[in-house]
Amino acid sequence: MNYSRQRQIILESLRENAVHPGAEYLYDIVKKEEPNLSLATLYRNLNRLAGAGIIKKIEGLEESAHYDHNTHEHYHFLCTKCNKIFDVSSDVAPDLLQKTESQTGFKVESYDIIFKGICNECR
Numbered sequence: 001m002n003y004s005r006q007r008q009i010i011l012e013s014l015r016e017n018a019v020h021p022g023a024e025y026l027y028d029i030v031k032k033e034e035p036n037l038s039l040a041t042l043y044r045n046l047n048r049l050a051g052a053g054i055i056k057k058i059e060g061l062e063e064s065a066h067y068d069h070n071t072h073e074h075y076h077f078l079c080t081k082c083n084k085i086f087d088v089s090s091d092v093a094p095d096l097l098q099k100t101e102s103q104t105g106f107k108v109e110s111y112d113i114i115f116k117g118i119c120n121e122c123r
C-alpha cells in the first residue's frame with residue numbers, strides 16, 4: 001500500500017472521529033479498511049502528517065498522544081469520565097496568544113490548553 005493511500009485513510013478516519021483519538025483507537029478503525037497496516041506504520045504516518053502541519057499532535061494528556069485534524073487555533077476539553085476530547089473555540093479568549101507574546105516578549109510556537117471536567121453527555 002502506498003503512502004498517499006495510507007495517508008488518505010488516516011485523514012478520513014481522523015475527520016470522522018472528532019473525539020481526537022489516540023493512535024491505538026485510530027488503529028482499530030483504520031485496520032478495518034487496511035488489514036495489512038501495522039501500528040508502527042500508523043505511528044510513522046501520524047508523525048509525518050503532524051510534522052507537515054496537516055494534523056496536530058496533542059501531547060501531555062495521557063501516556064499516549066492524541067491526534068487532531070483541526071489545526072486552527074483552538075483549545076481542548078477533556079472529559080474525565082468518558083475520556084473524550086472536545087474542541088473549544090478560541091473565541092473564549094481571543095487575545096490569549098497575542099497577550100502572552102506582548103507581555104513576555106516570547107515567540108509562541110505551539111501550545112496545548114486543556115480544560116478538564118465532565119462533558120454534557122456524562123453530566
Ligand SMILES: [Zn+2]
Pocket residue numbers: 079080081082083084118119120121122
Ligand atoms: Zn464525557
Ligand SMILES: [Zn+2]
Pocket residue numbers: 020068070074075076086087
Ligand atoms: Zn481539537
